[in-house]
Amino acid sequence: MDLLGGLDLVVRVVRTGSFSAAARECELSQAAVARQISQLEDHFGVRLFHRTTRRLSLTDDGEMLFGLAQPLLEGAEALESVLRQHSASPVGLVRVGVTVASSRFLALRLPALLDSHPGLKVELVVGDRLGDMIEDRLDLAMRVGEIKDESLVVRRRGAGVRVAVAAPDYIARRGAPLAPAELVNHTCIVHDIGPDSDIWTFMTPDGRRDFRVSGGFLANDARAVHLAARTGYGIAYLTLVEIFDDLRSGRLVRVLSDFPAPGVPFSLVYPSRRHLAPRTRLVMDFIWEQIRQLQAELATSADGVQA
Numbered sequence: 001m002d003l004l005g006g007l008d009l010v011v012r013v014v015r016t017g018s019f020s021a022a023a024r025e026c027e028l029s030q031a032a033v034a035r036q037i038s039q040l041e042d043h044f045g046v047r048l049f050h051r052t053t054r055r056l057s058l059t060d061d062g063e064m065l066f067g068l069a070q071p072l073l074e075g076a077e078a079l080e081s082v083l084r085q086h087s088a089s090p091v092g093l094v095r096v097g098v099t100v101a102s103s104r105f106l107a108l109r110l111p112a113l114l115d116s117h118p119g120l121k122v123e124l125v126v127g128d129r130l131g132d133m134i135e136d137r138l139d140l141a142m143r144v145g146e147i148k149d150e151s152l153v154v155r156r157r158g159a160g161v162r163v164a165v166a167a168p169d170y171i172a173r174r175g176a177p178l179a180p181a182e183l184v185n186h187t188c189i190v191h192d193i194g195p196d197s198d199i200w201t202f203m204t205p206d207g208r209r210d211f212r213v214s215g216g217f218l219a220n221d222a223r224a225v226h227l228a229a230r231t232g233y234g235i236a237y238l239t240l241v242e243i244f245d246d247l248r249s250g251r252l253v254r255v256l257s258d259f260p261a262p263g264v265p266f267s268l269v270y271p272s273r274r275h276l277a278p279r280t281r282l283v284m285d286f287i288w289e290q291i292r293q294l295q296a297e298l299a300t301s302a303d304g305v306q307a
Contacts, residue, residue: 004076006040007069009033010048014066018056090282091119097133097141098124100222101242106287108245113286120279133271139280140270142287162261163240164200165252167232176255177235180204180211187234188213191225200237202259213237237261244294266291 012022013033023030041048048062058066098106103126110122125138133141164183166176177183180202190198190213197218199210215234219225222242229236229243230251236243246252268284270276 002036003040003043004073006036006043007065008073009036010040010062010066011069011073013037013049013056014058090117090277090279092277092279093121093123094139094277094279094283095123095125095137096283096287097136097138097143098126099142099239100126101239102142104223104226105241105244105290109290110286113283117282120282122283133269138271139277140268140284140287143267143269161240161263162200162237163243163254164235164237164256164261165229165243165247165254166235167230168250168253169232170234171253171255173232176253180209180256180259183211183213183235186213188215189225189228189234189236190215190218191222191237192218192220200261202256202261204259208262241291241294248297 009022009026012025013019016022016025019033019037020030023033026033037048044061044065046061046065047059048065050057050059096106103124106124110124114120114122125136164177170187174186177186180200183200188198188200198214199212201208201210203209213235217225217228217233219228222238225236226238226242226246228234229238230246235255243252247254268287270280270284
């Protein structure tokens, strides 16, 4: 039976004073109201109303149920109101799984979105490994590489690339390599993400080729590699989305721009198409717009690299 519906009818009968008035208020027949009240009495095994031809009053059990039902119905109404608001407008929390490289890019841009939507909250969950989105309570995730989990909805934007960069004072001190083979003569900063992290890949006139690099600074955190490059220590090989703002400001400069690195798929993923909340769609569209702007700016830049 519809328990909440039955409780609502009890409250309406008490407030209006009769079954017929409650029926008119709910646009039901008096018989339908009486039937639902009877089902509720059978459900709890108690009598709720004293009924005579002249008078309708609550029993002791009815008084107790009436007192308990009112806050319950008010809570249900508040819950429905809040959930309807969340389903109709971009309010509430969106948990976004992002790579370390992407976190800084988004952290610099999300405040503009949040300022224009006061009811929205965004939590960045930073990590380079994509776990179980349901277990991690993620609404959305940015990922580079092929997505093998068929249960996820994948919205692919394009290809993410790495670029070789260095600080201007490093270039002034050591010069810029003119070809990837010259990296052997330079100090390189290695992002240690597993075997062969010291092998950097570039497209050359002879096709795709790997080049082994070396240097005194290694880190398993891209942010540390990024900061070390900005100090002028050496050349780093980082994802474009992370160092784009530094390239634009001149804190870093690109080297080997004639030898692009091969791209890897870049995607946004989410657990289900069903009932995608407006707040999640808003954040997803915002991220795509930031990537689109990055691509457009790069397309008109001297380097002309695709993100």
